[in-house]
Amino acid sequence: xxxxxxxxxxxxxxxxxxxxxxxxxxxxxxxxxxxxxxxxxxxxxxxxxxxxxxxxxxxxxxxxxxxxxxxxxxxxxxxxxxxxxxxxxxxxxxxxxxxxxxxxxxxxxxxxxxxxxxxxxxxxxxxxxxxxxxxxxxxxxxxxxxxxxxxxxxxxxxxxxxxxxxxxxxxxxxxxxxxxxxxxxxxxxxxxxxxxxxxxxxxxxxxxxxxxxxxxxxxxxxxxxxxxxxxxxxxxxxxxxxxxxxxxxxxxxxxxxxxxxxxxxxxxxxxxxxxxxxxxxxxxxxxxxxxxxxxxxxxxxxxxxxxxxxxxxxxxxxxxxxxxxxxxxxxxxxxxxxxxxxxxxxxxxxxxxxxxxxxxxxxxxxxxxxxxxxxxxxxxxxxxxxxxxxxxxxxxxxxxxxxxxxxxxxxxxxxxxxxxxxxxxxxxxxxxxxxxxxxxxxxxxxxxxxxxxxxxxxx
Numbered sequence: 001x002x003x004x005x006x007x008x009x010x011x012x013x014x015x016x017x018x019x020x021x022x023x024x025x026x027x028x029x030x031x032x033x034x035x036x037x038x039x040x041x042x043x044x045x046x047x048x049x050x051x052x053x054x055x056x057x058x059x060x061x062x063x064x065x066x067x068x069x070x071x072x073x074x075x076x077x078x079x080x081x082x083x084x085x086x087x088x089x090x091x092x093x094x095x096x097x098x099x100x101x102x103x104x105x106x107x108x109x110x111x112x113x114x115x116x117x118x119x120x121x122x123x124x125x126x127x128x129x130x131x132x133x134x135x136x137x138x139x140x141x142x143x144x145x146x147x148x149x150x151x152x153x154x155x156x157x158x159x160x161x162x163x164x165x166x167x168x169x170x171x172x173x174x175x176x177x178x179x180x181x182x183x184x185x186x187x188x189x190x191x192x193x194x195x196x197x198x199x200x201x202x203x204x205x206x207x208x209x210x211x212x213x214x215x216x217x218x219x220x221x222x223x224x225x226x227x228x229x230x231x232x233x234x235x236x237x238x239x240x241x242x243x244x245x246x247x248x249x250x251x252x253x254x255x256x257x258x259x260x261x262x263x264x265x266x267x268x269x270x271x272x273x274x275x276x277x278x279x280x281x282x283x284x285x286x287x288x289x290x291x292x293x294x295x296x297x298x299x300x301x302x303x304x305x306x307x308x309x310x311x312x313x314x315x316x317x318x319x320x321x322x323x324x325x326x327x328x329x330x331x332x333x334x335x336x337x338x339x340x341x342x343x344x345x346x347x348x349x350x351x352x353x354x355x356x357x358x359x360x361x362x363x364x365x366x367x368x369x370x371x372x373x374x375x376x377x378x379x380x381x382x383x384x385x386x387x388x389x390x391x392x393x394x395x396x397x398x399x400x401x402x403x404x405x406x407x408x409x410x411x412x413x414x415x416x417x418x419x420x421x422x423x424x425x426x427x428x429x430x431x432x433x434x435x436x437x438x439x440x441x442x443x444x445x446x447x448x449x450x451x452x453x454x455x456x457x458x459x
Contacts, residue, residue: 003177003459005204008050009033010426011452013041014210014366015067017426019181020051023174026154027051029059030170030181030206032084034070034101034126036340038368045071045126050453054079058150060158061086062183063167064093064245070101073131076138083140085148087158089166089294091139092282093245100244100275102132104341115385144293162186162196163402164246165283165294171202177459180419182207184426185404185412187216192250192283192305193294196404201417204458209427210364211405212435220362220399221254227360227395228264232329236356236392241344241371243337244276246402247363249283251333252306253299254400259308265329272314272323272343273335280306280313324350337363339370339381349383357392362400367428410438421458422447 003023009016009031016035021028035041053075061069061084072084072094086094105125112123142148147157153174161167163186170181180202188195231238242248248271258264271277284306286292287299299305314320320343323332334344348370351357365372370381375396380387404412413422422445424436432449439447450456 001174001459002457003173004455005179005423005458006050006453006455007423007425007450008453009035011450011454012429013037014364014427016041016044017068018071019206021172021179023152023154023177025152026150027056028150028154028156028172029056030172031062031068031183032059032071032075033065033067036067036338036369037366037372041368045074049075049078052079054081056080056082058082059084060156060170060172061090061094062161062170062181063164064090064097065164065184065243066097066101068183069094069097072135073098073102073127076135077127077131082138084135084138085140085142085156087166087168088141088143089282089286090168091141093164093166093279094139095136096275096278096282097245098132098135099129102127102129108341159197159199160194160294162188162190162193165193165286169196169199171200173203174459176203178202179204179206179458184208184210184402185409186402187404187408190402191253192246192296192299194296196412199412199416203420205413205416205419205422206425207409207413207422207435208403209409209424209432209435210403211401212409212424212427212431214405214431215407216399216401216405218399220397221258223395223397223399224254224360225258225263227358227393227397228331231356231358231393232265232267234356235329236354236358237326237329237351238331238358238360239344239347239351240331240333240360240362241337241339241348242276242333242335243363244273244335245279247337247400248273248276248333248335249280249306250400250402251362252308252311255331256306256308266309268310268312268328268330269308270312270314270323270330270332272320272332272347274315276333276335277313277315320346323347337371338365339374345383348381349388352381352388352390352392355391355393359392359394361394361396364401364403406435406438409435410442413439414443418443418445420446424449
């Protein structure tokens with residue numbers, strides 16, 4: 001039986017993960033992510049998929065980040081009606097992510113109409129709340145150790161990925177055409193989560209390369225201490241744009257440990273993101289389940305691992321507005337992590353012009369995002385239709401990433417029997433080429449960097 005694979009996203013760029021497996025009689029999409037970053041990629045979110053969504057039998061989602069699940073509402077609206085297979089925690093987090101994304105897009109479309117700054121006569125959201133709710137009805141949980149038969153001997157099983165709570169790498173296909181999709185691969189030293197499980201034999205590998213050309217160097221905790229210490233000492237606000245899923249609880253854990261050790265002042269810490277608050281509740285609920293096999297054991301002792309001592313969870317817009325210009329030194333953690341939307345934009349608008357403040361970036365910044373512009377030294381950035389001067393200090397701390405670096409990816413793959421082909425995806429072109437080179441030179445594998453919409457025969 002002929003089996004083909006088409007790269008409908010995360011090829012030539014680091015977002016928009018979509019991999020279509022055509023296995024004579026079965027059509028399976030692995031991940032359904034949004035393109036983010038540069039406009040040329042974001043525009044592809046509005047283009048029809050290469051195949052009618054109604055012809056896709058099932059979708060497998062590796063984890064709940066928007067660039068892996070955010071296109072689901074569009075596919076459902078356009079005719080997809082099959083199961084969306086994922087882990088239990090991924091299902092819980094996808095509910096949060098899609099509802100938040102729909103709300104933000106509806107608000108941005110409303111603002112564009114009212115401000116009349118849009119180039120479009122009738123600005124609209126890519127998807128709305130009704131689309132998101134329709135997608136959520138299709139979620140189907142696959143539990144640890146289970147294998148799901150999708151029909152015609154096409155099977156899927158999921159294994160712990162260690163990237164965020166619920167993240168999995170997926171093995172999909174028939175005997176002789178089994179494919180491993182890494183999703184976003186976690187680090188073996190993630191402060192909260194257990195490392196990725198070891199992969200078993202497969203015929204082909206699709207592996208991410210976000211950090212395919214670099215190593216996690218330096219000591220991110222020491223860099224954070226330095227940035228916080230001198231910002232708070234001069235009476236400033238330390239603003240941390242942070243991904244609501246995983247990065248916010250990770251940062252709370254680090255700040256808690258630093259306060260307990262007396263390494264930074266015990267100042268108020270605010271979490272200002274509705275999505276982050278709801279996701280934090282999922283993390284706490286999962287921790288309370290002592291049988292959960294995702295968290296490191298040390299998190300299960302010593303009280304709430306996320307309570308810094310003076311932690312305030314900011315519920316509503318009124319309280320959020322008060323953080324635009326606080327009258328005291330404090331730490332504000334707010335989404336989104338790349339400053340593409342959400343409450344953090346209002347804080348940036350008010351705090352970037354003041355030299356006493358510091359914006360601390362703690363995650364990968366996709367090209368074309370405001371976060372990337374700040375990391376690259378922009379002196380002004382555009383927010384809500386106008387330009388804001390960047391006078392605040394900007395600290396770009398790369399070491400908190402939840403992605404495995406190049407050496408960690410190679411080490412994870414090393415024990416795998418040589419597959420026929422490794423397809424290197426989900427990276428900027430230079431990063432993908434670098435990782436493919438390492439797989440060739442260190443593992444002697446056939447490694448390919450596929451093009452966007454390239455189609456290959458795998459069996």
